[in-house]
Amino acid sequence: MFTTERKLPEELLYYRALNYRASLDKDSYDRKNRLERGFTGEQKYDEILDQTGHQNMYIFRDIYLNIGGSITQYDALLITESGIAVNEIKNFTGEYRVEGSSWYTGNYILPDDAPSQLRRAAGKLMRLRQKLGYDFAVTGKLIFPDENFHLYSREENLWNQVVLRSEMGDYFRSFENEYSGEFASKLADLVEQHIVANPYFKLGVEFGSIRNGLYCGGCGSFYLKKQYFHFACQSCGSRESTETHLVRAMSDFKYLFGSARMTTKRIMEFIGEMVDYRTVFRALNKYCYAEGRRKSTHYKFKYYDFDEAMRKEIPGRKYKDYLK
Incomplete structure (x- = not known):
């Protein structure tokens, strides 16, 4: 069952509002598009999970956890009696290849590879487990919901972490024999106790520096x-x-x-x-x-x-x- 709502990121709401009332520079325009694409991928993830069924587990979506004074964002956490599964959602499109620990799209090297992000996110939950003395498994998957995403790699360990769009239904169905009993409820409570507001949203503009007035919700016109x-x-x-x-x-x-x-x-x-x-x-x-x-x-x-x-x-x- 979904325990938290998937909401538009605060940063995306900022850029959407700013886009109506000012001309975005290239960096802001590119950032807005990346956020839009990321949110679309999360919506696809939710839709497929909803179709597959999820009443036998607790699902936290788009949350920030404060663990040991360090705050980490999670796209989705699936909680059952067995433990917590971290799902890092990457709505990449096009062709990517992996060589060693480097991810490439064309000749461009991604500055932060997806497996490293997943390891950090899962590692924080392992620290929480160690601190509290709980005994539960922490697993993780990289979810790629775009049908036009293609990944090339000879790294066998990587494929154990990856779930492509065509595999998402099977992955979610792998939880069919799991259930959410008393222990899963305790884990969900534990996660909930560590949820904090997004501490990273600091954007803003000066009042009077953008266009005033009302605009159409259909086309954005001020006329x-x-x-x-x-x-x-x-x-x-x-x-x-x-x-x-x-x-x-x-x-x-x-x-x-x-x-x-x-x-x-x-x-x-x-x-x-x-x-x-x-x-x-x-x-x-x-x-x-x-x-x-x-x-x-x-x-x-x-x-x-x-x-x-x-x-x-x-x-x-x-x-x-x-x-x-």
Whole structure:
């Protein structure tokens, strides 16, 4: 069973919001594309695992664990009575070859090879096992979910670690005889106790350095026309409620400006004053936690991101969205 939700990485949410409101330089553009590709691979992994079945194990996805003062990110942990299986998901595409400990794509050498990352991740769990005196197995696999990934290597030990797209179903079915009893539950509790927030997300831009206003959720255009309770996109014809636009602005604000305080005045500036003050005030009090009093009041977005807010709030919303 899935015990944690797979969410868009914070860094990707930052770059997505920035991409709408500014021109990304080459490094930022490339970084955004790598993050997009990585997340797509994780979604493929989840889909295949879901199809195969996973009710007999605990599954943690996209978590950070603090073990011995060192923080490590895990794409997926599969926990059964036998122990913990680390799955490192690599959504590579194209042809790769391995010579010794070096990984190549064309003539380019990857700066950090996948097996080393897997060993480090598994090693941290082994240290935790040793520290607590638990007796459980720690295994690991490199998962490559892209159908167009091709790997060439004469390293026999490497193939014992690799699971290609065509092999993923068989790999997941290898857990069919496992089960999640009392010991697996203790291991899941142990993992949960060591989960921490992502400590590495430090990105942010200066307020006022990017484009203000509202943009279409369908095509990204800022060319919108105000209607009674909606904005109509003049580029693609989509219509989204004013509330939807404000929620998107709150989520963008959260990821673009780091620790900057979200106030009514700041949000008004951020959206280019395209919505009246009272509507913005109501939306902030609905979708955010208010902190401070009177002139010092500022807001903290209740949700992880725009998508989570929409999933949880749309059923009770009066005005619908019409995306083309």
